[in-house]
Amino acid sequence: MSTTTELPETMHALTFSARGLPPSTLILTTLPLPAHPPGNLLIRTSHASLSPGVSIMMALFPGMAYSYPAVPELDFSGTVVTAPPTTDAGEQADGAFNPGDLVFGSIPVPLHLRGVGALAGYIALPPSTVALLPSHPSISESDMLIQAAGLPVSGCTALTLLKAAKLSKGMRVLINGASGGVGSLVIQMVRAAVGEGGTVVAVCSGRNAEMVRGLGAKEVVDYVAHAPVHAELAKRCREGGQWGEEFDVAIDAYGVQELWNNCAGFLKKDGTWVTVGVAIQEYSVVAMLGAVCKMAGNALWPVWAGGVNRRYVQVMATANGEELRELSGKVESGEIRGVVEGVWGMGEVGEAYEIMKMKSARGKIVVRVER
Structure with missing residues (x-):
């Protein structure tokens, strides 16, 4: 030594x-x-x-x-x-x-x-x-x-979300929880992945909107001012709406079950929902078990029985040396901070x-x- x-x-x-x-x-x-x-x-x-x-x-x-x-x-x-x-x-x-x-x-x-x-x-x-x-x-x-x-963990989670989303240039991507530890990194990675021809829309509180735009969001939807936010997103995406086009991919970096339940209104039929899971609302065993049951249902519940007719991908991530070096490279290249x-x-x-x-x-x- x-x-x-x-x-x-x-x-x-x-x-x-x-x-x-x-x-x-x-x-x-x-x-x-x-x-x-x-x-x-x-x-x-x-x-x-x-x-x-x-x-x-x-x-x-x-x-x-x-x-x-x-x-x-x-x-x-x-x-x-x-x-x-x-x-x-x-x-x-x-x-x-x-x-x-x-x-x-x-x-x-x-x-x-x-x-x-x-x-x-x-x-x-x-x-x-x-x-x-x-x-x-x-x-x-x-x-x-x-x-x-x-x-480390937030960055490796962001990397895993990005890889699961399978993005390409020009895609339209929605990011929920864009101002948090994971979301603030995801939005920068997504901006680089979809390029100038792509569109990144973020959901966060109004107090964080300016910061999130600085990280790469073209538009920001304030979930407080536009509750329920899934209805606002659907309104803007429908024909004749502000955007008039649904999203190719939605990335939920926080875990809002209500958004997944209603994503058919703003996510394309062949689109993908990529998420960190379901956020627990309180630190209790009951809340944890409830979240686990919801996550299982999201992945397994068939459409004919009332499940959501969109592809659901949930990720888990831990930090290892290889991914840490990948994150380091993104920082050094200026892709993320x-x-x-x-x-x-x-x-x-x-x-x-x-x-x-x-x-x-x-x-x-x-x-x-x-x-």
Whole structure:
């Protein structure tokens, strides 16, 4: 193992020791530095981002699923402190990182359930879970560390949605949830995929409309001002309406069941609905089971029995080194940039989690971990 500096014996971290929603279950404490077996990287965490999926796990997974005390969150950016020695075949894909390298990555869920999380001063991880921090001439290194902390899971989900949509130049695409952590990245990728001849229409709240236009939307529909939004979309798409043409693909980056139920009014008969699933409205087992049942019904319910007569594709994604490098390339080429609502300190995570639970953040919510 090679290292950049003498290591401390302890680190600061946010931990939880019982099932429940953050931030009420979290305490800011001191932990021993994580053990890092041969072959693993030891990373000093710079920033981490918050994920609704982690809050769901913390609130709903039985206590036996976690090794307590556990540290929350998965996605991070930071600096390699200790790295395995490189070999003659020392390519990045083979896990060759050096002390001092700036990286971003995501903690695998099985490792997270063993107590490892991103809201800690140091993380020990396999090299396959990280990638070198992207660089771009218009983004400073410090800002890139912030943006990259929000990229891994949201970015890989956006990539998976994009690939499932099978877009081509000139297509008409609708994106729901366009201002969130996933949607703000999807809209940029879709804009590049359909080209200047394509049309990207976004659904979000009016307060985020200007930002979403800046990310690539030709038009924005405010779901608050035009409720129910499915009726507004159908009105604009029908013959003689504002648009007069339906969409080839609809991408739901949030998970609104009502939109899927009524998508025949604005999605072409041979069109595809691509979604992250069905969003739960509250953190309860009943709500989770209800969402699972709806997702199964969306995929399996036949048209003759009342199902929606459109193709339904649901995706799931986790972050791995290959996809992280693909995301990095998109940042470096200027195709995408990370969108961040704001940055909070470790002692301010209560406010950060409350903003996330309001479900109105622009992009990702990031926590500054490094002191």
